[in-house]
Amino acid sequence: MAQMTFLEAIRETLRQELARDERIIVYGEDVGVRGGVFRVTEGLQAEFGEERVIDSPLAEAAIIGTAIGASVNGLRPIPEIQFADFIFPAMNQIIQEAARMRYRSNNDFEVPIVIRAPFGGGVRGGIYHSQSIEAFFAHVPGMKVVIPSTPYDAKGLLAQSIEDPDPVLFLEHKGLYRSIRGEVPEERYLLPLGKADLKREGKDVTLITYGLMTQLALKAADSLAEEGIQVDVLDLRTIRPFDKEAIFASVKKTGKVLIIHEDNRTGGFGGEISAVIAEEMLFDLDAPIMRLTGPDVPAMGFSPPLEHAFMISAEKIVEEARKLAKF
Amino acid sequence: MAQMTFLEAIRETLRQELARDERIIVYGEDVGVRGGVFRVTEGLQAEFGEERVIDSPLAEAAIIGTAIGASVNGLRPIPEIQFADFIFPAMNQIIQEAARMRYRSNNDFEVPIVIRAPFGGGVRGGIYHSQSIEAFFAHVPGMKVVIPSTPYDAKGLLAQSIEDPDPVLFLEHKGLYRSIRGEVPEERYLLPLGKADLKREGKDVTLITYGLMTQLALKAADSLAEEGIQVDVLDLRTIRPFDKEAIFASVKKTGKVLIIHEDNRTGGFGGEISAVIAEEMLFDLDAPIMRLTGPDVPAMGFSPPLEHAFMISAEKIVEEARKLAKF
Amino acid sequence: MPDNGLTPELMKEMYYMMALSRHMDDRLWALNRQGRAPTVYSSNGHEAAQVGSAFALRRGEDWIVPYYRDMALVLAWGMTPREVMLHFFAKAEDPNSGGRQMMAHWGSHRLHILSTGAVVATQDVHAAGLALASKVLKDGRVSVAYFGEGSTSQGEFHEALNFAAVHKLPVVFFNENNGYAISVPQRKQMVVQDISARADAYGMPGVSVDGNDPIKVYEVTRAAAERARRGEGPTLIEAKTYRFVPHSSDDDDRAYRSREEVQEHKKYDPLLMFESRLLADKILTEEEKADMAKKIKAVIDDATSYADKAPLPDADTLGLYVYGDDSK
Amino acid sequence: MPDNGLTPELMKEMYYMMALSRHMDDRLWALNRQGRAPTVYSSNGHEAAQVGSAFALRRGEDWIVPYYRDMALVLAWGMTPREVMLHFFAKAEDPNSGGRQMMAHWGSHRLHILSTGAVVATQDVHAAGLALASKVLKDGRVSVAYFGEGSTSQGEFHEALNFAAVHKLPVVFFNENNGYAISVPQRKQMVVQDISARADAYGMPGVSVDGNDPIKVYEVTRAAAERARRGEGPTLIEAKTYRFVPHSSDDDDRAYRSREEVQEHKKYDPLLMFESRLLADKILTEEEKADMAKKIKAVIDDATSYADKAPLPDADTLGLYVYGDDSK
Ligand SMILES: Cc1ncc(C[n+]2csc(CCOP(=O)(O)OP(=O)(O)O)c2C)c(N)n1
Ligand SMILES: Cc1ncc(C[n+]2csc(CCOP(=O)(O)OP(=O)(O)O)c2C)c(N)n1
Ligand SMILES: [Mg+2]
Numbered sequence A, B: 001m002a003q004m005t006f007l008e009a010i011r012e013t014l015r016q017e018l019a020r021d022e023r024i025i026v027y028g029e030d031v032g033v034r035g036g037v038f039r040v041t042e043g044l045q046a047e048f049g050e051e052r053v054i055d056s057p058l059a060e061a062a063i064i065g066t067a068i069g070a071s072v073n074g075l076r077p078i079p080e081i082q083f084a085d086f087i088f089p090a091m092n093q094i095i096q097e098a099a100r101m102r103y104r105s106n107n108d109f110e111v112p113i114v115i116r117a118p119f120g121g122g123v124r125g126g127i128y129h130s131q132s133i134e135a136f137f138a139h140v141p142g143m144k145v146v147i148p149s150t151p152y153d154a155k156g157l158l159a160q161s162i163e164d165p166d167p168v169l170f171l172e173h174k175g176l177y178r179s180i181r182g183e184v185p186e187e188r189y190l191l192p193l194g195k196a197d198l199k200r201e202g203k204d205v206t207l208i209t210y211g212l213m214t215q216l217a218l219k220a221a222d223s224l225a226e227e228g229i230q231v232d233v234l235d236l237r238t239i240r241p242f243d244k245e246a247i248f249a250s251v252k253k254t255g256k257v258l259i260i261h262e263d264n265r266t267g268g269f270g271g272e273i274s275a276v277i278a279e280e281m282l283f284d285l286d287a288p289i290m291r292l293t294g295p296d297v298p299a300m301g302f303s304p305p306l307e308h309a310f311m312i313s314a315e316k317i318v319e320e321a322r323k324l325a326k327f
Numbered sequence C, D: 001m002p003d004n005g006l007t008p009e010l011m012k013e014m015y016y017m018m019a020l021s022r023h024m025d026d027r028l029w030a031l032n033r034q035g036r037a038p039t040v041y042s043s044n045g046h047e048a049a050q051v052g053s054a055f056a057l058r059r060g061e062d063w064i065v066p067y068y069r070d071m072a073l074v075l076a077w078g079m080t081p082r083e084v085m086l087h088f089f090a091k092a093e094d095p096n097s098g099g100r101q102m103m104a105h106w107g108s109h110r111l112h113i114l115s116t117g118a119v120v121a122t123q124d125v126h127a128a129g130l131a132l133a134s135k136v137l138k139d140g141r142v143s144v145a146y147f148g149e150g151s152t153s154q155g156e157f158h159e160a161l162n163f164a165a166v167h168k169l170p171v172v173f174f175n176e177n178n179g180y181a182i183s184v185p186q187r188k189q190m191v192v193q194d195i196s197a198r199a200d201a202y203g204m205p206g207v208s209v210d211g212n213d214p215i216k217v218y219e220v221t222r223a224a225a226e227r228a229r230r231g232e233g234p235t236l237i238e239a240k241t242y243r244f245v246p247h248s249s250d251d252d253d254r255a256y257r258s259r260e261e262v263q264e265h266k267k268y269d270p271l272l273m274f275e276s277r278l279l280a281d282k283i284l285t286e287e288e289k290a291d292m293a294k295k296i297k298a299v300i301d302d303a304t305s306y307a308d309k310a311p312l313p314d315a316d317t318l319g320l321y322v323y324g325d326d327s328k
């Protein structure tokens, strides 16, 4: 099996899928000749031509809106938003159109598109190249939101997202692109949407998270193990739908929950996770449900001290998990 | 004191504020000659002129974006979004610009605007004239989100929103406009943002809600009282910021919580309320934290059975509260 | 007159569709005023623009992306009066939305009418997207977006036209300019007099046409569709017309336009003018006209009573079709 | 030549600002390549367009809403090299954002530079809004939005121009057309050759100007500003220019344009051409030029070492200024 970075896994999956299904087109700003500002789509235009890998005008609503129309008329578009921070001009098309099309037409139409967007911070992107945007979309019935944490997962989840008959927002944490490597099978495989992955088994505390934070949680789990604290690291993989059964199973075992996300705290998706636990598992809890999140400031500062103060780290996770273990 | 409908209270406040402060302008689609599609701004253009009450082009991003610029250069704009469902084209301006301006400029700029928008369902508006949108904005640091439930509150909160130095989203539930009357003092008064109002005192169960749902909760409280169940009806009035102290005080007393909103359940603001309780008051709870919300479908159907099935009612509240009381 | 492909039969069919729509519209208002349905959006006054353009396309094969004003269009495109009435009454059988959407939110996969919401100008981008697929798949289809002049103030109008022009997509942007966006007159909406003047900004042809003349509309639409099919890219068409009734049944247009103005425009009623012309040209006889009127009344009566009796959607269906896997 | 108000002194100041910006820019790249700052956005090649337009306005009184490409503009507008360097190094004293934003996100209330984010085309709408206030308050100010040609594909560009035109706002939309949006050439961005061709769609004047000639840019900007101040509404200006360096320090432009193409454009380097002209016209002497070069080096050295030594923002300030009441 090949070792790949997270970024390479996504590129290889796109290549494999473009080769597999002629209906797939990839487009967005700078994805063609330049291969994307992160090089994710490098080489794809050369291989599949300008009609299937398209440098689009600089207009996010048009990128998503045309993908909607194209998907209805027989294509399988995979539009890219250059940075997740720039998805807001397309919110109307995503929320009011893509996500509502099936329901409003009483199942007469569907919008099978996969919107890829790099997101997240810790890479010196400042306020406008670091944002986490998942909560906005995880609130939208009709949308699916996928956030992989490893090269292996990225491939299987991206392929499944392409198979999915509904609009999928596929979020790629920039901090994973080149820092994380792993084994990725060459053949196509699918990982189901809505199924979490227990990336590490423990018994004392449940860490629930997704994306880059999974990697930090795994690091934290190593340190915690040295202290004798064994944690479950539950990687949600997709936050809409999200895997309540897996959450409940882990909570039942540990009775202690730490939810982790980089997104702003108030109204972040952690609140939803906490709420379903408080609704259905209250009497299994041995400690308050805790959240470790990005702070409630508009977005991540650029200057290193500000960025550092905003970001979650393995150390912060260790600290919070330790408090819970001792609770 | 004058009796007024909810709608009249808002109109009178706008009139009073326009008369009080020359920097205030009101604008949006059809707000001038026509006085708004709901007549909220009726008569204002005749009284204050076409320069201060403006029929704008049909472009929400321009409405909000120009309000941002105008507020920086000395005005106090109160833009209207005709239906909350149509705020999505302006999301970029609201979230990325208005809400981030102060922070990104390190306090060098501020954006004192009040965005008014009618929202909510139960008025035969169907999928695109019934939506609840508060969760999207309550997640945004830099925004304030105000949702009054009575004519009295509407006046005091709107005046305070206009005083506020930051962007405020002021959401008016359409179901309140003409159905709810109440006493409204003639003179100007301010109700603080971030302070909840305990609209009814009980001891058995805490109902936490806002907007039209407050009225339904009060009706439910009457029925529940007949059964001998006494409930706190805590009207949040503003969901960002929201009044944790008031929530905690009530939860401490009752130990049982029902959170109510019309917005879709998953990722709705109820999750956040539940999460702060589960974080800080877990051992004061005598029952799971329950939510009664709109279902997870893209939006409210138009046909009466679908609309009815979607909407919260006093009966549904009674039923859930009763379960909790008996827990 | 050069051969435009319009036979007398086709012109009569056009007339029939225009008359059908006008009478349907009158019936909808009557039903609304009787309290039997909450909201009407009318195509009253727009019939020539809508029907003329529909006849210039491959109905049912090309794609249309209409807006709420387009009842005459969808009727001409193949939606039946029963289907329209089922939609109006929000019944389970409504093929547009199963009663989920307010009246005039059209959509039918079978007929190639893309489902529409209420947010204006989104349809412009969707039409470009449909056409992008046609270009890649070489399916020979043309897509047409319909929209009011007010909606051209939206950013998505601009983005759609620009995208379509850059990619030379087989799409037509069809504007129905009635001079008002609810209460807002065109001069408060834009400085230009002609929507077609906006085409230059995208390097595409823009053409204004008398929207009260179905033949002229037919001709310009046909030319635009042919151009699109030849791979020469999009066209912006402006059909100048007028709305004879308020914006919707919730509106009162006396607040923003005089009765005299409305009367003046009624002189150019597209239905009456077309009728006179067909009669004068002996394409239509008085007898045929009377037959059609009878047929229309019967069809509308049938549609009304059918839809009236049809069941409402079951409340249990509320949660269906949020996702494709729901149906499994 | 008609009197355009440009004295030799002003022209020398223009030249100084252009040269200052170019040398600042070179320094930024050097510092970036040394690993001392993560990202550079350059105005390299755009100096004539930016400085020429700045001099045509009431600097510090009118409003400008720049974009990331506009370092020469903000320098000409009154931001000091120290302030720019503090921003570049993301230090606490950075007047643009206190180190919160990535380089080239300008803003200064004192100087009337509206704070900018990174989402392109939002500034067009803000400039219209500033001008709306000027119209209501009659403060005599003109607002100017600066933006790249790629950003004109955004809906907000369209909405801004339309809104400004309808309300006859005192605003100027100033496009810096360098032919690329990162890697995407203009022909993939739009069909039209001239951004100014987009003005007709809004019923406003559109003018294209040689963006490598600061005098010409000055003249058209001045005319547009005067028009705006007379209450005649907005103007769209297109300054045709070229970017000599990659989009940012994270970009590699060899992927999308040939070295020959870049070399060809360097023949029209706005700084060198203006220098030759001022020397030829004896407005600038070789000695003055050498003095300026010395001064520029000293100023940049000073700014660099000042900013380098300045403290970073304190991590504790992270939560400040989310809301106005935070500061109380
Ligand atoms: C984005 C958006 N904003 C506001 C509305 C509310 N609205 C519905 S129709 C309309 C006017 C549209 O006018 P025009 O485009 O000229 O079409 P017409 O009704 O005149 O045919 C408005 C403001 C909407 N549907 N979508
Ligand atoms: C809405 C949005 N989408 C994408 C980006 C990423 N981006 C930054 S600059 C740029 C190209 C802009 O090109 P142009 O407007 O021509 O300006 P130039 O850099 O050439 O001066 C892109 C795509 C952005 N900043 N905002
Ligand atoms: Mg109109």
Ligand SMILES: [Mg+2]
Binding pocket: D148, D149, D150, D176, D177, D178, D179, D180, D181, D182
């Ligand atoms: Mg450019």
